Amino acid sequence: MPDYRTGGRVKEETTVSDGDARQHNDQELAPQSEVEPLAVDYDSLGWGRDLYFDDDLNKHPVIRELGKHFPDDMLDVIRFRNETTIHVTPSRLREIAFFLRDHEHISLNALTDITAVDMLTMRTTPRFDVSVMLYSIPNRVRLRLKAGVDDGEPVPSLVPVWNGANWMERECYDMFGIIFEGHPNLRRILLADDWDEGHPLRKDYPIRGWKEFPSYNKERTVHRTRTRWTGRGV
Amino acid sequence: MSSQTGQPTDAELIKTAAEGDMTPYGKPGEYISGTTPPTGTLTIEDEEFTDTGERLMTLNMGPQHPSTHGVMRLLLKLDGESVVQCDPIIGYLHRGTEKLSEGKRYAQIVPWTDRLDYTAAPLNNLGYVLAVEKLCDVVAPERAQYWRVIMAELARIAAHLVWLGTHALDIGALSMSLYCFREREMIQDIFETFCGARLTTNMMEIGGFSRPIPDGLVEQVRNFLRVFPPRQQEYADILSANPIWLTRTKGVGIISPEAAISYSLTGACLRGSGINYDVRKAEPYCIYDRLDFEVPLGEFGDVYDRYLVRMEEMRQAHKIIQQCIDFVDGNDTPLMNFESPYAIPPHKGVMTTAEDMQRHFIWVIKGFNAPVGEVWQSIEHSKGELGYGIVSDGGPMPYRLRVRTPDYVNLGVLPHIAQGAMLADMVALVGTIDIVLGSVDR
Numbered sequence: 001m002p003d004y005r006t007g008g009r010v011k012e013e014t015t016v017s018d019g020d021a022r023q024h025n026d027q028e029l030a031p032q033s034e035v036e037p038l039a040v041d042y043d044s045l046g047w048g049r050d051l052y053f054d055d056d057l058n059k060h061p062v063i064r065e066l067g068k069h070f071p072d073d074m075l076d077v078i079r080f081r082n083e084t085t086i087h088v089t090p091s092r093l094r095e096i097a098f099f100l101r102d103h104e105h106i107s108l109n110a111l112t113d114i115t116a117v118d119m120l121t122m123r124t125t126p127r128f129d130v131s132v133m134l135y136s137i138p139n140r141v142r143l144r145l146k147a148g149v150d151d152g153e154p155v156p157s158l159v160p161v162w163n164g165a166n167w168m169e170r171e172c173y174d175m176f177g178i179i180f181e182g183h184p185n186l187r188r189i190l191l192a193d194d195w196d197e198g199h200p201l202r203k204d205y206p207i208r209g210w211k212e213f214p215s216y217n218k219e220r221t222v223h224r225t226r227t228r229w230t231g232r233g234v
Numbered sequence: 235m236s237s238q239t240g241q242p243t244d245a246e247l248i249k250t251a252a253e254g255d256m257t258p259y260g261k262p263g264e265y266i267s268g269t270t271p272p273t274g275t276l277t278i279e280d281e282e283f284t285d286t287g288e289r290l291m292t293l294n295m296g297p298q299h300p301s302t303h304g305v306m307r308l309l310l311k312l313d314g315e316s317v318v319q320c321d322p323i324i325g326y327l328h329r330g331t332e333k334l335s336e337g338k339r340y341a342q343i344v345p346w347t348d349r350l351d352y353t354a355a356p357l358n359n360l361g362y363v364l365a366v367e368k369l370c371d372v373v374a375p376e377r378a379q380y381w382r383v384i385m386a387e388l389a390r391i392a393a394h395l396v397w398l399g400t401h402a403l404d405i406g407a408l409s410m411s412l413y414c415f416r417e418r419e420m421i422q423d424i425f426e427t428f429c430g431a432r433l434t435t436n437m438m439e440i441g442g443f444s445r446p447i448p449d450g451l452v453e454q455v456r457n458f459l460r461v462f463p464p465r466q467q468e469y470a471d472i473l474s475a476n477p478i479w480l481t482r483t484k485g486v487g488i489i490s491p492e493a494a495i496s497y498s499l500t501g502a503c504l505r506g507s508g509i510n511y512d513v514r515k516a517e518p519y520c521i522y523d524r525l526d527f528e529v530p531l532g533e534f535g536d537v538y539d540r541y542l543v544r545m546e547e548m549r550q551a552h553k554i555i556q557q558c559i560d561f562v563d564g565n566d567t568p569l570m571n572f573e574s575p576y577a578i579p580p581h582k583g584v585m586t587t588a589e590d591m592q593r594h595f596i597w598v599i600k601g602f603n604a605p606v607g608e609v610w611q612s613i614e615h616s617k618g619e620l621g622y623g624i625v626s627d628g629g630p631m632p633y634r635l636r637v638r639t640p641d642y643v644n645l646g647v648l649p650h651i652a653q654g655a656m657l658a659d660m661v662a663l664v665g666t667i668d669i670v671l672g673s674v675d676r
Contacts, residue, residue, distance in 0.1 A: 080609070081371070081607065081609050083608075083609060083610060109495060110495055110498065110511075111498045112612070112619065112621060113623070113636070113638045115636045117625050117633075117634045118634070121627070131623075131636075133610060133621070133638075137511050137516075142517075142612075144608075144610065162497075162498060163496045163497045163498075163646070163650070164497045164498025164499070165498075167645075168498075168643070175332075188325075190324065190325040190328045190675060190676070191325060191328065200330060200333055201332060201634075205333075207333060207336075207337050
């Protein structure tokens, strides 16, 4: 697993080791109740805005709801600088977007951005992360959905969910070559229609492009003179 | 009634429009979620005939048309005078800012952000440095935050003045552009005093401001604050109740609230439709949570409402600057978070001590290694929500920099509102979205 994912993850159950028990010897001597402590009842937590920023990621309303309705499609959860990122199965992206948009309490009703990241040098597979930035106008909460796809693998288009996705996905196709399945008109938008050099925001695309462009005005009209500092000239 | 001219104020005009017989959001049920007019399918060779044998003409508007505010081309399919289909073609000013940023160190990217929306360069700078500060967990000192807000709000007024001047010029009020650029000149003079540049300011730095505030700047800002409100009232008096202006703008380009959300609109285009979303209130950055200001909302979502919203935003920006300038006047607290390794080291001892010179040199030549992670920072730009997303792999250069410019996304609604519009209204529709092609094409 690459390093960048260790920013924060769903807490795993940890068992108290012997070393810890020795340190907390006083607590062991104290009388203990035989009744097991109540586990957090995640269903009764409600939908408050502070839950979205709680340290316990299992309290996050979106994670709770996705865990109920899409248990197999929530692949990973990352928390970094108070931002939550959920990695989902690419083929279910549109259903999850519909679900989050129409959910009564979560109501992530605004699409902020669709873009991609070429993870070529950061991991082996899948190559791209399609990153969808959602915003909830009533709750004032942001959420990032990510879908990892390989080169040529299609992602369901979000145009049926939000019309604003139209141009964002066209730009994403233009820059990365990601295919959005169901897009009404997946064509280049910022680059020229006859651009034949590939997709420039991929990491293997050189900054100056693949083509060799002719350079003009190679002959000097004003000759260089020898300077004291460089020793070169003429 | 405003006391000076006897004309109704903007608030009264909104009220009268609501009481009138105008249908708020066009025909009910007209907008169906999930349907989108086709874009990118039109070519100039297209020729089509209706059932009655009338020819639908395809017309090229731009890229040199003055009302496109730059290099945008609109392909219009016309049935007589009304637009059947509109297809914006952009990308003539694409410079690949995102790709170029992957080969530059974090501090080197700030000048590139100037060139995105060149009418409000400090706002672009602000969004970027806030994103880097969020990634590196740096907090700028309080006084620097106040100066940032002052410069950002001045830039907002400057950008709105360009919008007002050119928008009114397109529709026919020729003198407005001259008046607006007169006040914009004052703001650019303030920028020049502050940082030495007028257009591409390169003003903000990671961690605050490393150079002292010039003498007399506070007085210059106060002078602008004194001059601006009566002049803005002049503009409102010229336009707000002008019969030609009202005819050209009222009921034109109506965006329903559902369509505004579906098209991911932000800024005045969203608030003109009555949806209350302003990043300064929703997710306060800098010190906006301490300031007292209001978010104006429209009712009908037409061109005239968006005009009123932007005019009121200028008044609110004036109010914000007034609050901030009182704080920074005579305040000598530090401007830069020099303790942070991510901020530029002090320039003070560079010419006298070797250690300071080395620290400064290394920072400038090698930059700093940012923490590994991914952040997103949105700010309220004059045109909407400007978002910067940074993916860092722990190196001195961003692995990926995403710039979500507001007018690129807002322009996507043009095919929707242009359907059925008159050809003469196209200039009003392009003007009301408030685009700057440097920001659209990136």
